[in-house]
Amino acid sequence: MSAVLAPLRWFYHEFGVDSLHGAGRNAYLVITARSCRMFAYGTNALILALFFAELKFSDFRIGLFMSLTLLGDVFLGMWLTLIADKVGRRRVMFLGSFLMVMSGFVFAVFENFWILLLAAIVGVVSATGGDFGPFRAIEESILSELTSPTTRSDVFTWYVTTSTLGSSIGSEASGRIIHYLHDGPEGWSLKDAYHTIFWVYTAMGVVNALLVLLLTDACELKRKDDAGGYSQVATQDVIEDEYETNSDTGAAPPKDDHDLSRSLFGRLQSQLSSISAPTRRVMYKLWVLLALDSVADGMVPYSLTNYYVDNKFHPAKSTLGDVTSVAYFLGSISSIFAGPLARKIGLVSTMVFTHTPSSAAVLLFPAPSTFWMTAFLLFVRAGLNNMDQAPRSAFIAAVTKADERTAVMGITNMLRTLAAMLGPSVTGALAGNERFWVAFVVAGSCRLLYDFGLFIMFKNMPLHQHEDGATGQRSDAGGRGRDEEEMDGDEMDDLPSPSEFSSGRSTPSTR
Template structure:
């Protein structure tokens, strides 16, 4: 009996630590968003494995490959800015559907043409990821929607599984992509380019599936909800409701006549294009500037060594078959899932900022040391060490950002952060392309690791006031500033 009780308690503790209890009672929309991101990252992983090799096969130089990735990221900044700022006005579900359609179109273009300009335009519009990670406006919209749907004390659990499934998606995409390429290349009469184009057709199919999934999201995902109560329709902003209560408990004015009671509620007025930026309060802007300054260092370092260029470097250094390369990369992404699962538990004990720094700093050092080994085995060890720790900061970072700003600011703030991160990443591939073209490919890894380590130190210095501080301290400062 005691053993049974101990087992039950252990199971309950584990479920609580891993956020399984939260996910068990999550609504349908949360599952759809997380699953949609899984298949999107599956497509990103498959493409990141062969993107640089795809261009090499067509005769493009290292400098052209780096320039292509830089221009792609810069273009994505513009697209992301436009879509993120109008997400709450146009509708979050429409933005996500638009992204799915764009994925399908860009995949078809890559599968059918070799024109550099056409490929560049398709990569910008369709958000082709050079790194296998999320770029574009869709993560910002999804994270804001999750924050809208989930209570504050449960968000770190949901964000953890949001990241875990994304990592699994990339891992699966790498494994399936590598195996598929080896099998396709073995077909008589097929060239490497034919095999690579087939991967982009898979990318197109994933975009179509993701579009269908978006249609099943409910109205609750939108910034504004229409609620029916006792026969009266009242327009309620679910995200701003806590703010209304905090401002002295004031609510909307009650109808003063029977005509007003029975009159249908009017939809909210259309917001101006820059409303999403202008509505960010001054205290939030100060915090946002600090964070963006730090994220610049981290993202520029990440931009120098996107996942596709890491694949390219290893393939060039060790001359690996595509299936083996995909298997190695898939394994590194898969083991990183183990770290992500425990990210929420770690954040609860150390604080959000401390959990971010204490996991991300060692991964930065592993990145800087990656070119050092001459053997494949030790290189894989560094890759695995970096992968286990590298993305453990994502869930705490998302939870941190959702707390330090007001609810109605989340989409805009997260969008600005992701856009500026993408902008800072955009210069990196060109720098690495020049280095690779001059036989100094390894320098990119050393510089990137040092920049990311500098970000970790500065983040801890600015925001890690004490172990249990984290985001709530900053959030309190924000309230005091108002």
């Protein structure tokens, strides 16, 4: 029996399942909610551009639609994430779920370009198959609160892995549903089959809302009390209490903290000023690199990639769905290894060494003249593309203070979305001029520049300087900590396991 259980124990500890188990019920709900949402986004990634083409929208209009949708995500996501810690993270996530349901309903019923565009801008629709919008920054901030430095990378790994698996299942389901409705006994038109997929999207929005309702107060921002400890408080109660205090003393309410009606850019400026100068210095460099990567991703999102493959090879929709599903599935499998790899070689090295082959696959994507060679490059791109996500989230959490994370992650996602919105319009214009392939060459080159810049700038960045119980020790973001390197094998064996850290049985020093 021990011989049978040994591999299971090894997997349980090596691949971070113990860290996920220690994170608790709220972490499970957050990860499940994102997986359901990415299932819906996966259905969109396969058919959105094809749906617009079936409605006789021009290539330029398709690209413009996606760019304007991402622009709407910028303002919506930025506004909701910047107020999330004040009005309540769960309330904001529930509002996002409602907007997702509303957008799905409009796409399931209407075909007018401007009505669809309005629904996409003010609602939540994934124009590219990626997780842009208000959810991700808040969820990452919640998971950062629920984890410790030793378990965070593992939990983020499963957060990415399960969501990518959701996208895989969504793409497969979308292709099969369309094939059955269009080519099966029903004989539906492609337009009607595409509309059906958006009813699935609407249903997933309802499921997302129900999961958000099950979250507890532990997901809200922890604030320091007078004794220097942390207390869990309802953020709306904090706002009301401080207004009452100012009313009693006759002082005006602090506009900079509580005036929720002020301009969006004023709030952004306030949030930037609330981030400490050392954090800003790190994030400014990272934001530039992430913007470059996002421009590339915006030029060749999976929705437009599927459109390119469909135009070039004309495969059956079920075959296209199968290929997209396998690509996402490979991404989910590879994501499992991001946590163990990050522990071995460091967060930044994991990000760079896994993302670089994916970038090269984007660069070479137009080269093959056969469908299956093109599919192979898509498998390489998608299979390795997500391995940098969990280490990146863990890296951002490791260089920021707890009360800065929601703002930092929200601004990060906002800037990435803002950069990504430039891409679809450029690609749409290129496609209209029979130069679609140029988008992949430019995007692959930009992604490689991001990879090299990341390694050069952040290889030796010290981490976890703001965590509770920090002892001043420093760790190398690109590899093992300096203190670990000085330990021999016996000393390393004496270190507590991540599950012991998360359960409180041992107090880790900051690495």
